[in-house]
Every structure is written in structure tokens, then in C-alpha cells.
Amino acid sequence: MISTLASLTFRAMLNRRRTLLLGLLGGVIVVVAVVYRLSASADAEALDFTGRLLANFGVAVLLPLVAVIVGTAALGSELDDGTIVYLLAKPIPRPVIVFVKLAVAWLVSALLVSLPILLAGVIGSGGDPGLGIGYGLAALLGALEYTAVFLALSLVTSRALVIGLAYVVVWEGVVAGLFAGTRIVSIRQHALAVADALTGESGAASELDLRTGLLVGGIVTIAAIVLAVRRLSTVELRGETG
Amino acid sequence: MSTLSLTGVSRWYGNVVAVNDVTFEVGPGITGLLGPNGAGKTTLLHMMAGFLAPSAGEVRLDATHTWRHPEVYRQIGFVPEREAVYSFLTGRQFVLASARLSGVADAEAAAGRAIDMVELRDAADRAIGGYSKGMRQRAKVAAALVHDPPTLILDEPFNGMDPRQRLSMMGLLRAMAADGRTILFSSHILEEVERLSDRVLVVVAGRLAASGDFRRIRRLMTDRPHRFTLRSSDDRRLARELLAAPEVEAIELRDGMLSVRTGDYGALTRSVAPAAQRAGVSLLELRPADESLESVFSYLVRR
Numbered sequence: 001m002i003s004t005l006a007s008l009t010f011r012a013m014l015n016r017r018r019t020l021l022l023g024l025l026g027g028v029i030v031v032v033a034v035v036y037r038l039s040a041s042a043d044a045e046a047l048d049f050t051g052r053l054l055a056n057f058g059v060a061v062l063l064p065l066v067a068v069i070v071g072t073a074a075l076g077s078e079l080d081d082g083t084i085v086y087l088l089a090k091p092i093p094r095p096v097i098v099f100v101k102l103a104v105a106w107l108v109s110a111l112l113v114s115l116p117i118l119l120a121g122v123i124g125s126g127g128d129p130g131l132g133i134g135y136g137l138a139a140l141l142g143a144l145e146y147t148a149v150f151l152a153l154s155l156v157t158s159r160a161l162v163i164g165l166a167y168v169v170v171w172e173g174v175v176a177g178l179f180a181g182t183r184i185v186s187i188r189q190h191a192l193a194v195a196d197a198l199t200g201e202s203g204a205a206s207e208l209d210l211r212t213g214l215l216v217g218g219i220v221t222i223a224a225i226v227l228a229v230r231r232l233s234t235v236e237l238r239g240e241t242g
Numbered sequence: 243m244s245t246l247s248l249t250g251v252s253r254w255y256g257n258v259v260a261v262n263d264v265t266f267e268v269g270p271g272i273t274g275l276l277g278p279n280g281a282g283k284t285t286l287l288h289m290m291a292g293f294l295a296p297s298a299g300e301v302r303l304d305a306t307h308t309w310r311h312p313e314v315y316r317q318i319g320f321v322p323e324r325e326a327v328y329s330f331l332t333g334r335q336f337v338l339a340s341a342r343l344s345g346v347a348d349a350e351a352a353a354g355r356a357i358d359m360v361e362l363r364d365a366a367d368r369a370i371g372g373y374s375k376g377m378r379q380r381a382k383v384a385a386a387l388v389h390d391p392p393t394l395i396l397d398e399p400f401n402g403m404d405p406r407q408r409l410s411m412m413g414l415l416r417a418m419a420a421d422g423r424t425i426l427f428s429s430h431i432l433e434e435v436e437r438l439s440d441r442v443l444v445v446v447a448g449r450l451a452a453s454g455d456f457r458r459i460r461r462l463m464t465d466r467p468h469r470f471t472l473r474s475s476d477d478r479r480l481a482r483e484l485l486a487a488p489e490v491e492a493i494e495l496r497d498g499m500l501s502v503r504t505g506d507y508g509a510l511t512r513s514v515a516p517a518a519q520r521a522g523v524s525l526l527e528l529r530p531a532d533e534s535l536e537s538v539f540s541y542l543v544r545r
Contacts (some may be wrong), residue, residue: 001342001343001345004339004342004343005343008328008331008339011328011330011331012328012330015330081326082322082324082326083326083327083328085293085320085322085324086327086328086340086343086385087343088293088312089291089293089315089318089319089320089386090312090315090340090343090344091312091313091314091315091316091344091345092312092343093312094312233310234295234310236288236293236294236295237288237293237294238284238285238288238294
């Protein structure tokens with residue numbers, strides 16, 4: 001039952017053109033790292049650039065963009081097109097549906113974000129895996145929090161993608177930059193706090209310490225999962241006609 | 243054997259009442275849920291299938307509430323009206339996935355049986371995205387009955403099916419009903435219901451307007467003429483030929499098709515094909531246009 005649900009979700013995601021485009025976006029970070037590595041005059045310069053590349057593009061752009069598209073589509077696309085009825089008309093406990101959908105969305109996000117970040121980190125730092133692993137793990141945890149939040153959001157509103165993008169651009173991009181106090185509820189800052197701790201603050205410079213990042217990130221993730229389960233248990237299907 | 247029961251069920255959306263204080267039971271056999279578009283059929287079906295919470299009243303399958311009890315789906319097969327399916331799957335994969343998600347022990351064998359029952363074997367290994375509307379409909383039905391549920395709820399199951407497929411699906415539903423299953427289907431086409439149902443429920447404007455043996459209800463409406471729309475390779479020539487038939491009361495040529503009024507439904511359906519043959523025209527479409535359904539049932543309610 002679980003493997004069927006996971007495979008359906010996975011195939012639906014891979015079948016979407018935008019997922020493949022996101023794969024190309026992941027390739028960009030690797031290409032940039034390769035080009036800079038080849039043209040950099042000193043190792044320290046390349047290391048510094050790679051740190052900033054992974055923080056400012058990998059975690060700040062690639063991660064939320066992939067997570068918002070994958071997270072909102074995991075259940076949201078089936079709610080939009082009505083195919084959710086084929087899942088809801090089955091004797092599957094609703095929490096199982098949410099957990100499986102979240103696990104697949106997390107896995108896909110990790111493949112599309114953490115893997116390119118790891119590769120770009122290793123290449124940009126001249127073969128030293130430390131930077132890539134640090135940011136890759138930070139992106140992995142960030143992807144779980146982001147996908148959980150966006151999956152829950154898709155069960156709350158049909159405009160989850162727009163609201164999710166607005167959150168990433170306006171809240172994390174602008175508001176969290178202007179007002180330091182708001183960073184505690186920025187998923188990007190939670191991920192950067194992990195990256196800072198694992199890589200020694202090379203390029204990330206999160207305002208949050210590791211403990212706060214993990215604690216708030218964990219609370220947000222659990223709250224999002226609980227909300228998603230509650231919403232899916234009471235989601236109503238009206239059909240097209242009266 | 244299972245029984246769906248609604249007790250004092252209402253459902254409203256804000257200020258709009260979609261279903262208003264409906265009470266009935268659906269037991270083994272075939273029951274048709276009939277009513278004009280927007281009457282509340284889909285709302286009722288979705289409440290019965292546990293996809294909508296009643297605003298008031300109770301919906302039960304035997305002793306279990308259908309709302310928020312996913313385990314009832316071991317007992318229910320549901321065919322939605324919406325055409326959306328997982329278009330990237332083949333018909334067989336779709337039915338097989340349905341079997342596995344329903345926890346069927348030998349899912350492959352069950353999927354094969356269900357595909358055979360709806361006569362989809364030849365197309366089973368093609369992607370559903372390329373299916374015709376009728377084939378999709380059959381795939382949906384196969385997915386709904388793959389776990390052999392005692393209760394089957396179908397929302398407009400004949401939409402998009404050609405006449406042969408309709409007959410075959412009707413035969414399948416009759417056979418399943420004969421096995422003691424409870425089958426409820428909705429339709430806005432009177433004649434579809436007439437040919438299939440032992441019992442009908444008529445919903446008008448959210449209320450249960452009539453229930454019981456359809457033939458008896460239909461007999462009450464003998465003063466109401468039947469209307470058909472027809473399309474052919476030469477509508478004018480066909481109209482001339484049809485006018486000679488005594489059961490034809492009026493013919494109108496409108497919007498590129500013929501609208502035929504008759505007092506005798508059966509006689510007209512029998513005379514159309516020979517008339518087309520005599521006129522030497524090809525018959526492209528013949529459809530009962532039961533547009534007066536709402537007024538007919540409103541009339542029944544007033545009585």
C-alpha cells in the first residue's frame with residue numbers, strides 16, 4: 001500500500017515538466033562552481049566564492065524554489081485536478097497519505113537540491129567534501145521543513161504556490177533582511193544556521209545559532225505535519241456539479 | 243448485503259442550501275438517483291461516499307458513519323463524475339494501484355478480473371491519457387470494483403460511453419446487483435434510469451421529490467411529450483420522411499439539428515433508423531433531450 005502510494009506520487013512528480021526544469025536549475029549551480037574553479041587564481045578565493053554560492057544561490061534560491069514547487073504539488077496537484085478522490089476513496093489512514101507524500105516530496109527535493117549542492121561544494125573547494133556535505137545536509141533539513149510547510153499550505157489554500165513564493169521572496173528575501181527579529185521564523189535561516197555550524201560560517205552567516213535553528217525548525221515541521229494530517233482528514237470533495 | 247441510510251440530511255454552503263432534510267435508505271439492487279443538473283445529486287452522492295460532511299443529519303453505511311471513517315472504503319466502490327485520472331498510468335496500472343491501495347490480497351489477479359469485467363483488456367496496457375471518454379469511464383469503474391465491494395456508488399457512469407458500451411455497463415451493473423450488491427448511480431437522463439433501475443430517487447432543488455418504482459412515476463407523466471435531437475447527413479430529407487410517422491407530433495430544424503417531439507418514446511426509437519434508410523441519409527446522432535425534467539418533477543412535487 002505504502003510503496004504503491006509512493007510510486008504513484010513519484011511518477012506524478014517526474015511526469016511534470018517543471019520538475020525536470022528544476023533539475024536543470026540544480027545543474028546551474030554545479031556549472032557555476034566548475035567555471036569559477038577553473039578561472040579562480042587562488043584556492044582561498046574559490047573556497048570563499050563557493051561558500052557564498054552555496055549559501056546565496058543553493059540555500060537561498062534553489063532550495064526554496066524546488067521545495068515550494070515540489071511541496072505544493074505533492075498533494076495539491078491531485079486536489080486541483082480531482083484525482084485525490086482515488087486516494088481518499090481507499091481505506092488508507094490519512095496520516096499515512098501525508099507521511100508518504102511528504103517523504104516523496106522530501107526525497108525529490110533532496111535529489112534536486114542537496115545533490116547539486118554537494119557536487120558544487122566538492123568541485124568549488126577543489127575536492128574537499130566538507131563544504132559540500134555541510135551545505136548538502138543543511139539543505140536536506142531545510143527541504144524537510146520547507147516541503148512540510150508547503151504541503152500543509154496546499155491543503156489550506158488552492159493558491160499555495162503563489163503564497164509560498166511570496167513567503168520566500170517577501171518574507172525571507174526582504175523582511176528577514178530588514179528586521180533581524182523576524183529571522184527566527186525564516187526557514188532559510190534555520191537551514192543556514194545548520195550550514196554555519198557544519199562549515200564554520202563560510203559564506204552563510206545566519207543570525208541564528210544551531211540550537212535555535214534546529215528547535216524552531218523542528219517545531220515548525222511537526223506543526224506543519226499535524227496541520228496537514230488534520231486538513232486531509234477533513235478535506236471535502238464537492239464534485240463539479242450540484 | 244449492505245444498506246446506505248440517510249437520516250434528516252442537509253448540506254449547505256454558506257447561505258445556499260444544496261441538500262435539504264433528506265431521508266431515505268438504499269438497499270441491495272440498483273437504485274437510480276435522478277434529477278436535473280444542480281439539483282444536489284453530486285452533493286448527495288459525495289455525502290454518501292464520505293467525501294462531504296453533512297451540515298445536519300447522519301449518513302451511514304450499515305452501522306458506520308461514512309464521513310471521516312476511511313475504513314468504510316473496504317465496503318464502498320466509488321466512481322466519480324470528474325474525468326481526471328492519472329493520465330501517465332496505463333489502464334492496468336491504474337486498476338492495479340487501486341487494488342493495492344484497497345489492500346486486495348492478490349491484486350494482480352483482481353485487476354485482471356476487473357479489467358475483463360469492463361471489457362478493457364485490449365486497451366489495458368495503453369496510457370489512460372490517450373483513452374477516449376468511454377474508455378476512461380470503464381477504467382474508473384474497474385478501479386472502483388476491483389476490491390469487490392458490496393456497495394457501488396457511481397456518479398453519471400454512462401457519460402461519454404457509446405451505446406454498445408452503455409449496454410455492456412448496464413449488463414455488468416445488473417449482474418452485480420443480482421449478486422446482492424447495493425448499487426446507486428446518478429443520471430440526468432430519464433431513459434438511462436428507466437432501463438436500469440428497480441428503484442429511483444428523484445431530487446429537485448435539494449429535496450427528495452419522489453422515490454419508488456420508476457415505471458410508476460413515469461406512467462404519471464404520459465401527458466408529457468418526449469423530445470429527441472437528431473443529426474444526420476441531410477436533416478431536411480430525414481425530417482420529411484419522419485413526418486410521415488404517426489408517432490411524430492412535431493419536428494423543428496434548429497441549430498443545425500432536428501428536434502423531434504413524440505408521444506410514444508418506443509415507437510419513435512424504432513422508426514428513426516428505417517426512416518433514415520428510406521430517405522437515404524446517414525444518421526449521425528440520436529439523443530433523448532429531456533430538458534423538461536425539472537418542470538416535470540416540480541409538477542410531480544406539486545401534486
